[in-house]
Amino acid sequence: MTRRSTLTSGLICAAVLAISSCGGRSSNTNSQTPTTPTGPNVQAITVNSGPAGNYANGAFTSVTVCVPGTSTCQTIDGVLVDTGSSGLRILSSVLTLSLPQQNASDGNPVVECLPFITSYTWGPVQTADIEIADEKASSTPVQVLSDTDFTAPSSCTSNGSSSDTLANLGANGLLGVSQFAQDCGPGCVQADNPPGSSPPNVYYECPSSTGTCQSIWQALSQQLQNPVTLFASDNNGVIIELPAATSPEATLSGSLVFGIGTQANNGLNGATVYTTDANGDFTTSYNNNSYSQSFIDSGSNGIYFLTESQTGIPTCPDMPDFYCPSGTENLTATNQGTNGASGGVSFSVANADDLPDDAVLGQLAGPNTLSGFDWGLSFFYGRNLYTAIEGASTPGGTGPYWAY
């Protein structure tokens, strides 16, 4: 297919999604309606179309960043709550504060390149105090997303397209609150790698804005941090609480609760704990087959699983990344943690071409050819979803785990 026809099909997809409509049906049949929690560890979140106005199934919140140790602060809204990455990343275009730059041992600025599946982020690592609800993470490395502050080297642009603009990111920033305490972890620490190996193309030092950046090793404490780990309390994980979305909606309001079992409002309340492996994955079984590279990720915007041939559900004629069954399919799967805990899940797959142009689409689904199940934000609807951080102790055991 030529570039033109690719673009054309993209426009057709957008148009089809925009003009279609359909009635909604229940997404998660085993859902419960959570009550709204209150307290100093509770931050409001909203599923809506986001600051770019085109996001489906994204949970947004606001985050306050301050020049470390001062009351010079800026509150940034439209930040995507992402349990699939770690660290706070903010678009340079929305940041009005001047934050201190992190420098490498030779004094050159540290700049990061973080790959995602559909893009990469590039920009300098700076230091901020992060305030969310009544929690605070002091002097935390954050990434300022900018294609222009420093010239991205070929080893970074080889990840594909950058998402350093509002149009591309669809958000003013990412609040990464995954199971991992840092984004890169031991993979970027020299002592944790075989002698003679090169640093991965994640952290760089750049001699000047146009100079050639070189990848560097980066100590854990200098990497982007899951800010929750730096809170004085409520620092062992998060809960995302969202009501059920039985039909397409424009918005859905919920809560991001910090801590697990640290306050009266964040106990496990009988939720099942599913521990995960070193990659942050667990196993999902479907149709008598099990897929050990499955995961839960609030930053994914639908339920992505298996292939046309494995599910018998056709993908959309013009969009190979979505399923288009002739009628809504009601399916079941079983999630299993590395601790052996298992539980059934019911979910529905609607024809993506027939879904309306709403932000809350509980039945949006598509294939995920090689990695089993990617349970995106629609899986969170109607659940209290706990993400426990690696090494953190909780009433449900030591993280990492998911519980719901």
Add this chain to the structure above:
Amino acid sequence: MDKRMSVRACAARARLIFLSIALCTSLMLVRPAFGGLGDDASSVQVDQLHFRGSLRTTHSDGYTVHEIESGNGIIVREYVSPSGKVFAVAWQGPWLPDMRQLLSTYFQQYQQAQQQQMNSHTGRKPLAIRQPGLVLQSGGHMRAFKGRAYIPDLLPAGVTPEEIQ
């Protein structure tokens, strides 16, 4: 050399450097120094050097698999047909491999597919390209990526996409 002369010489040198870069770039566009998808089997060695990895070769029914494992945990597999073409590639690891190197002349289509996905009104999800000349799937998350790409027309007889992992 007076200051004006040195400025002129410097400008001339800069022009020369610029022309050299332009020439090199245009040569690279004509014949990329990349290995990978769609290239000859000999490009596997280029890739091995580029990825600074160890090479392991296995023979299957109808094709040869060259597996390159680099020190930082990224594994790349290149599938070579009996006619000597890299008809498929697969990757997995904590990060993406150098996709420009691995996808060679198909990199631009990968980049465009990502851009198209961001332009549509949706957020993050696995990447899928299904075109007559290229099929690509990429998925996973931070610290665990996995994907594959193949050229349907180059698949040897009897080889199914499921074998490319």
